[in-house]
Amino acid sequence: MRRLSARDLLDVLADVDSFVSWDAPAGEFAVDDAYAGELAAARAKTGLDESVITGAITIRGRKVAILLSEFAFLAGSIGVAAGERLVTAIHRATAEGLPLLALPTSGGTRMQEGTVAFLQMVRITAAITLHKAAHLPYIVYLRHPTTGGVFASWGSLGHLTVAEPEALVGFLGPRVYEALYDDRFPAGVQTSENLQAHGLIDAVRPPEQLGEIVDRALRIMTDQPRRCGLPADTPDRVIDDVPAWTSVLASRRPDRPGVRELLFNAASDVLPLNGTGQGESDPGLILALVRFGDMPCVLLGQDRHGQTPRTPLGPAALREARRGMRLAEDLRLPLVTVIDTAGAALSKDAEEGGLAGEIARCIADMVDLDTPTVSVLLGQGTGGGALALVPADRVLAAQHAWLSPLPPEGASAIVHRDVDHAPDMAERQGIRSLDLRRDGIVDLIIPESPDAADEPRRFCERVGTALHRELSGLIDQDAEMRRIARGKRFNRVGRSAGQ
Structure with a gap:
């Protein structure tokens, strides 16, 4: 040429x-x-x-x-x-x-x-x-x-x-x-x-x-949000009290919308970025500069379509996530994380690649960010790969999203030495969006009517509207006060009201 x-x-x-x-x-x-x-x-x-x-x-x-x-x-x-x-x-x-x-x-x-x-x-x-x-x-x-x-x-x-x-x-x-x-x-x-x-x-x-x-x-x-015509607060909709296992199965439907569908249906601008900048790229994570309405952000999204048994979420995905966090800090842009993972890689390469350390560093970076942060539990939220992107100023969850230290089958294997008790372990561990809201982990549940896979466009639009609203509410808050409040909210998790 x-x-x-x-x-x-x-x-x-x-x-x-x-x-x-x-x-x-x-x-x-x-x-x-x-x-x-x-x-x-x-x-x-x-x-x-x-x-x-x-x-x-x-x-x-x-x-x-x-x-x-x-x-x-x-x-x-x-x-x-x-x-x-x-x-x-x-x-x-x-x-x-x-x-x-x-x-x-x-x-x-x-x-x-x-x-x-x-x-x-x-x-x-x-x-x-x-x-x-x-x-x-x-x-x-x-x-x-x-x-x-x-x-x-x-x-x-x-x-x-x-x-x-x-x-x-x-x-x-x-x-x-x-x-x-x-x-x-x-x-x-x-x-x-x-x-x-x-x-x-x-x-x-x-x-x-x-x-x-x-x-x-x-x-x-660089464009400043117009700060006008913000979406009105929507009244809380009643979330059906279904068994946790129902949500687990819904989150695993192959036709469930993920971060790609969210960006396609709800974002007004998307500029994909690529890799860690240090010689690694992981198909399980999407990094992009994005606008929802007029609200700009750096988005880190776990891509359900990019994670397979052969290519599970690995250390490179978390290093790419940390690149996104630094980018948000550098440019004073809000950070949005989208959590949707069946779990991080369990392998020799992942261990030698520093998976545990990258999870820890992601958590540390997110806790200390000056910029506004919003996390969205979009589907499965399994293990440290999910936890790495959770600690935000505001945490949203799709109705059938969940968060757990292991998949329910893994918890069942530890406690019962079989996987047959997975539905029971899902219930007992409080992994559902309703349980997470009760325990102060989730701030807002985004409804599915009755399942995101059956209404992907409308569901993604609801998520986009919620993100716009949350970012609009956070962007003018004092950074130091926001960081202090972020630390306090996670410090309260698991403590009774009297403590």
Whole structure:
């Protein structure tokens, strides 16, 4: 495919005549005559004075600061002058409260300038870190090729990271590898598609689709809720007092709506994200930027369709969940968790992958989040995989959802040494939504009429309306008071009213 120059990409991405350059003339680093000649040739070839362009554009009317590389200028390499230009632009974007879009393509640091060029990656990373600490979005679009220090610094820090199709993206350039090891680097590893498959980037999209992605992302990340026309409180509906086992069976129906159906029927915006960003992806968890009505959130949803006996919920799903929690904290977005799991993986790989520790860290992260949090028990809520996403400011439950340390069959096996007593154990353990509300674990039960599988669209719409209402009620509360109240609510679980 044809690769776009920096100016061509601006023409594709920016609104017409919206680009405003922030670049002062590039400074000169002390060089020898040979390097001076290379710089002069690069300037004549590209019409640019350095390998990066910075400034502000509008994308569908949204003002965004940009960092844009030009590979034709000495392979997009970063030296002292380019580093200074990038850092200056990042600080300006932070000061002006602008989202930042980076579009690197580079072979890395500039070899002609040596170690001082190499250390520019620290300066740039520090500036990006300050920008994110100001709770401002940072979006990255990796272009062909992006390697070396650029990929290992500002190319790998995005809240959202997209890459160009069939782009070479990797740490060590293939030519360097071949020179060092006298062998070719394995084919197909350093490609954008392979990085997506391994949960390192969120999506692979052509440049023509980037504007739409940035617009959708910023609509969720930065648009303020209108705070008008909020859904009215609905009166509590009588929840049928059915046996716990009836709910367990209903939650296991293969046609029961899950998180995918919820997003399809009830969300006004969905931008899927992918993986942990650290080389893992689990089909049992969906991570997305979402809006319910005008209320934005980061959503973590256990996907009933992605969990199978061969691919149960594993440690990677919980590490992906923790990425979502950090994202919510970074962007000051509410967090919604959707619980629907038959249980986390019980295997050698899960044990060695740190499953128990990831459950503990998810609980700890959720308890301490500054942002509003809402958990939804949508179906099965089995074991630590469910518990990891429970401790929220508000906990909602579908009528036939349930929460238990083990599936009822497992509890029966422990107590009775058989699975025949599973219905009785479900009743005795108080796992139903009605029991959970009685015990102060669940705040609101979302009715099913009589079973979500028989009315999937209407049920999902009720869940979406409830989420909108709960988020609207939480978003303006003081963060510290909200966190204290969250701790108190779980501290009361299991204690009598007099304690």
